[in-house]
Amino acid sequence: MHTRTNPSRRLGGLRLERLECRDNPNGTVTASLSAGGMLSLTGDGLDNSVEIGVSASGAIVTGLNGTQVTIGGGGSLNGSINAINASLGAGNDGVVLDAAGAGFALSGNAKFALGGGDNSLSVSGSGPLDINGRLTVMGGGGTDSIDLSGGANNSIGSANFALGAGTNTATVGAVTIAGAAGLQVSAAGNDTVTLNGTMVPVGNVSVFAGADATLDVNGSVAIAHRVRVAGQVADVNVAGGSMGSLSVSGGLLAGDSASVSVSGTAGVSAGVRVNGFDASVDVTGGTFTVGGNVAVSAMDSATLHTGSGTTLDLGGRVAVSALADASVDASGTSLSVGSNLAVSALKKADVTLGTSGSAEVHGSLRVNGGMAGSSVTANANLTVDDNTSLLLMGGDNMVSLGDGSADANLKGNLVVITGSGTDTVTLDRSVVAGHTVINLGSGADSLTVINGSTFDADAVINLGAGADVLAVANTIGATAGVTFNGRAVIQTGAGDDTVGLGLSLLAGGTIFNNVAFNAPNNILNLMPGADVFSQLTSQFTGDLRFVGKA
Numbered sequence: 001m002h003t004r005t006n007p008s009r010r011l012g013g014l015r016l017e018r019l020e021c022r023d024n025p026n027g028t029v030t031a032s033l034s035a036g037g038m039l040s041l042t043g044d045g046l047d048n049s050v051e052i053g054v055s056a057s058g059a060i061v062t063g064l065n066g067t068q069v070t071i072g073g074g075g076s077l078n079g080s081i082n083a084i085n086a087s088l089g090a091g092n093d094g095v096v097l098d099a100a101g102a103g104f105a106l107s108g109n110a111k112f113a114l115g116g117g118d119n120s121l122s123v124s125g126s127g128p129l130d131i132n133g134r135l136t137v138m139g140g141g142g143t144d145s146i147d148l149s150g151g152a153n154n155s156i157g158s159a160n161f162a163l164g165a166g167t168n169t170a171t172v173g174a175v176t177i178a179g180a181a182g183l184q185v186s187a188a189g190n191d192t193v194t195l196n197g198t199m200v201p202v203g204n205v206s207v208f209a210g211a212d213a214t215l216d217v218n219g220s221v222a223i224a225h226r227v228r229v230a231g232q233v234a235d236v237n238v239a240g241g242s243m244g245s246l247s248v249s250g251g252l253l254a255g256d257s258a259s260v261s262v263s264g265t266a267g268v269s270a271g272v273r274v275n276g277f278d279a280s281v282d283v284t285g286g287t288f289t290v291g292g293n294v295a296v297s298a299m300d301s302a303t304l305h306t307g308s309g310t311t312l313d314l315g316g317r318v319a320v321s322a323l324a325d326a327s328v329d330a331s332g333t334s335l336s337v338g339s340n341l342a343v344s345a346l347k348k349a350d351v352t353l354g355t356s357g358s359a360e361v362h363g364s365l366r367v368n369g370g371m372a373g374s375s376v377t378a379n380a381n382l383t384v385d386d387n388t389s390l391l392l393m394g395g396d397n398m399v400s401l402g403d404g405s406a407d408a409n410l411k412g413n414l415v416v417i418t419g420s421g422t423d424t425v426t427l428d429r430s431v432v433a434g435h436t437v438i439n440l441g442s443g444a445d446s447l448t449v450i451n452g453s454t455f456d457a458d459a460v461i462n463l464g465a466g467a468d469v470l471a472v473a474n475t476i477g478a479t480a481g482v483t484f485n486g487r488a489v490i491q492t493g494a495g496d497d498t499v500g501l502g503l504s505l506l507a508g509g510t511i512f513n514n515v516a517f518n519a520p521n522n523i524l525n526l527m528p529g530a531d532v533f534s535q536l537t538s539q540f541t542g543d544l545r546f547v548g549k550a
Contacts, residue, residue, distance in 0.1 A: 120145040174198070209234075210231070396424075442466050461489070
């Protein structure tokens with residue numbers, strides 16, 4: 001059989017034709033300018049990066065890192081630019097605002113929706129950045145970065161950064177944020193906001209994070225009104241500047257915290273409030289001045305601390321409180337509290353006032369301890385204008401007021417009350433202008449009063465139950481005697497107590513080991529127990545009557 005081939009079905013050789021290149025891994029941004037002066041930028045979901053310049057004749061949008069820029073609608077970007085609305089979509093996007101030359105100026109708002117991915121917005125050039133309206137930057141779930149430290153003489157009406165989840169940073173340099181809305185930063189993840197020379201003359205500053213929130217305040221920052229920082233972990237680091245008020249809130253679960261760390265001279269004109277599971281204010285350098293009240297409160301541990309060489313000047317009330325441990329440690333150059341200083345805890349309260357200069361409480365000093373043993377220590381630089389109340393409760397407590405080098409001045413009443421435990425109380429050249437009540441409760445307690453301590457009003461001392469020791473002006477090497485100018489009533493309580501009232505010359509004392517009872521009807525009441533007291537080895541003057549076994 002013979003088969004014929006149809007010519008119309010005969011195939012020629014295969015060949016490839018080169019198509020136009022469509023590869024653009026960094027995407028395309030479409031730009032358009034409306035008749036009303038709105039510059040719109042739309043990304044395509046890839047990694048878009050652009051630089052935007054604004055001049056009197058229009059806008060210049062330049063693609064960076066391979067990004068192409070097309071003009072939408074066949075128009076141009078020539079004309080007056082009043083506002084910007086950019087939506088770049090998913091991908092790792094970057095926006096640079098070109099402030100070179102005459103700068104970057106908008107009379108209206110600028111909004112940048114950067115979408116998901118790792119995004120950035122920054123300012124280049126040395127000219128002024130001037131956005132008269134609101135600057136809004138929105139990010140997604142990546143790591144976002146905003147840097148407004150470029151340019152010079154910068155001004156923004158207000159700023160709102162909503163950065164979503166991820167680890168985000170925002171740096172604001174020498175920018176004046178002039179509007180009432182101020183600066184607001186929020187994220188579902190971690191936020192770190194740094195202010196360097198930023199001025200906020202009218203509005204507030206807020207930093208809110210779903211996880212960790214950090215605010216760094218540096219240089220000549222001036223925020224006239226409220227600063228609020230909140231997160232599971234909320235930290236404010238202050239190296240300088242001024243604020244109207246400061247509120248820092250951490251979470252209330254174990255591991256959460258809120259802190260204020262001051263490393264340079266700074267001020268808050270109103271109050272400071274710090275609260276969280278753990279809460280702290282730590283002044284490590286310079287002078288920290290607060291015009292209003294200071295409150296540090298925590299579920300677990302609350303701390304107010306000043307380091308060497310620092311000055312803490314607080315104009316209002318100071319309250320440090322915790323369900324577990326609360327502490328105040330003033331070890332700097334000086335401390336001034338304009339009103340009351342209160343420290344309280346259900347477990348343990350510790351107060352150390354060891355400044356090298358004055359430590360002045362212009363109201364009352366009140367310490368409420370818990371059941372685990374508390375301590376109050378102050379050197380000779382202490383002055384309390386109103387009452388001093390130390391209610392230390394259970395555990396082994398320790399009180400030491402004065403160090404013998406000068407008078408520690410307690411200008412109101414002095415109350416010291418302890419519970420069970422081994423308590424130690426020392427008054428070393430302490431001068432009490434008001435009434436004194438010391439009740440040491442049960443336990444093997446000791447009370448030592450030496451070196452010119454003076455009680456100008458009535459004093460009641462009760463050693464409580466237990467084997468207690470009372471030592472008044474009976475220390476070898478004392479520099480001055482002890483004086484009771486008001487009526488004194490001393491009661492040992494049940495137990496085997498040892499009482500020393502001065503130290504006679506026969507026992508090795510000097511004239512500085514005398515106890516002077518200058519008011520009538522003073523009483524020493526030796527309660528049941530094997531008490532030890534000897535008039536032969538004592539040294540006292542005035543009207544002292546003995547009740548009980550003496």
